[in-house]
Amino acid sequence: MQDIGARILAILAQEFADIADIEALTRIVSRLLLALLLGGLLGLQREHSGKAAGLRTHMLVCTGAALFILAPQMSGAGQDALSRTIQGVVAGIGFLGAGTILKGSELDTQRVKGLTTAAGLWMTAAIGVAVGMGREATAVVATVLAWLVLAAVPRVLER
Secondary structure, eight states: OHHHHHHHHHHHHHHTTTOOSHHHHHHHHHHHHHHHHHHHHHHHHHHHTTOSSOHHHHHHHHHHHHHHHHHHHHTTOOHHHHHHHHHHHHHHHHHHHHTTOEEOOTTOTTOEEOHHHHHHHHHHHHHHHHHHTTOHHHHHHHHHHHHIIIIIHHHHHHO
């Protein structure tokens, strides 16, 4: 019975071997938490504005984008592979964003809704990609700018 327990522990150690040391663990945790936080800041603003894609959506998009970059990067993928991964993230988020855009009814064909939501999700994914690549300062600056566009620009336009 003790032999079985030791074998199970050895298998579990192999399964979690992608986290080689405390440095790798710190990098993974800090990047994913930062992506969660930055996506949450944008999502909180959208939630406060009563938009469908709110807090949880933005948190998941940002963290998911970071993970899509972080996982191949940590496994030694080259720049060409990361470039293709980024292209896939952009295309996938474009598809998700397209689902948020609604055209008005036949009576009101000039009205389109959801463009800002789609653009916000796109920006949130880009922020996640930046975090995943280790460009934390760039991601923070981009988040501040995106938040200003979403929160402050409408107030300026009202005046």
